[in-house]
Amino acid sequence: MNRRPAIGRIKIHQTYTVEELALVTGCHKGTVRRWIAEGMRTIDDRRPSLVSGFEAKGFLSRRRAARKRPCAIGEFYCFRCREPRKPADGMVDCASVVGTSVNLQALCPACATVMHKRVSSDRLSAIERTCDVRRLGT
Ligand SMILES: [Zn+2]
The missing domain is CATH 1.10.10 (Arc Repressor Mutant, subunit A)
Known part of the structure; x- marks a missing residue:
């Protein structure tokens, strides 16, 4: 329980x-x-x-x-660790673009679970200041 x-x-x-x-x-x-x-x-x-x-x-x-642990701009919430984590090695994949949003993926540095985050595309540049964002298929 x-x-x-x-x-x-x-x-x-x-x-x-x-x-x-x-x-x-x-x-x-x-x-x-x-x-x-x-x-x-x-x-x-x-x-x-x-x-x-x-x-x-x-x-x-x-x-x-x-x-209640809010994620900072460069952090993803890891559902296995149940806390915000910085992407492993600062690597972020831009998985897809949906309208004005981007779906990002990164690996948790502690447990290697894939973490997901959706951000509006105008916030992507802020994430790119701390992470290496790879744009897949572009
Ligand atoms: Zn984790």
Whole structure:
């Protein structure tokens, strides 16, 4: 099970045990314990651990925002690595032109998966400043 926590269901003025937080977010208890290990603060060191809704909501929102990784102009999103990557060796293939857009391909430097990106052709020159763009068939 790899569900996204239901952050909106956490009430900021309530305190939660690990079990309650698991229930309200729809996640496993082990997942909640991992959040605590990763830095979600408990109210004190006593057992059972209690987390304020305010802290839980803040922690999970910050974490979600940090995981949204926008690609810079010369980067492609690798679906296997799940992060933006610069093309291996700076090599980009211009696979096809569709109207005013170009479909680009590049290899992920970490896992060699083919990454795809569609850009408008007027942004191609910006990519060409950092990458070696090969125009296939032209
Ligand atoms: Zn990759």
